[in-house]
Amino acid sequence: EVQLVESGGGLVQPGGSLRLSCAVSGFTFASYWMHWVRQAPGKGLVWVSSTNNDAGTTNYADSVKGRFTISRDNAKNTLYLQMNSLRAEDTAVYYCARLSGDYKMYFDYWGQGALVTVSS
């Protein structure tokens, strides 16, 4: 069974940092692109970042570029999102998601989400 489990969320002050983790199981992690998608309270889904199989290729939404860093440890089957210089508008539930392996560019499995609250 495919599972993605996020951790590391919490309350952080504006300007602070936080690192999210996403532990996966049930599939060959090293074979898949992985992504982070966020959802502000009561709002829609927003794509944040992606990494290819070996983290050699990463992409970011303009809103987080230069502040967030996506990474992965294929030996530990874990995806990360390092978030620096956090702002109130970064408050959201952050989901990790697996990109399908059939080149159709959709997210076929999602974690349950980790809530990040940026507030003083």
Add this chain to the structure above:
Amino acid sequence: EIVLTQSPGTLSLSPGERATLSCRASQSVSSSYLTWYQQKPGQAPRLLMYGASSRATGIPDRFSGSGSGTDFTLTISRLEPEDFAVYYCQQYGNSLWTFGQGTTVEIK
């Protein structure tokens, strides 16, 4: 960046009725890269349709997708109680993934 606009924002229907949800792109999207998700309160999104018209595993055949270019549609032929939720379209292009703002299907 391609912007996806979903309409209507909210659809108020009764169980058994037909739901038609629209997703319009600001420029042409490959139908291979147009996806629909369903999200219920407090839950992660769930994959519904990919490649504009292919149902994901376990999705009942009352769900169907169609469209090409800039106009895509998700249709639910007869609403079941478990179908009342928020629906998002999503596309991929130029190394970016974008979502529409969502359509809420609520019980009338």
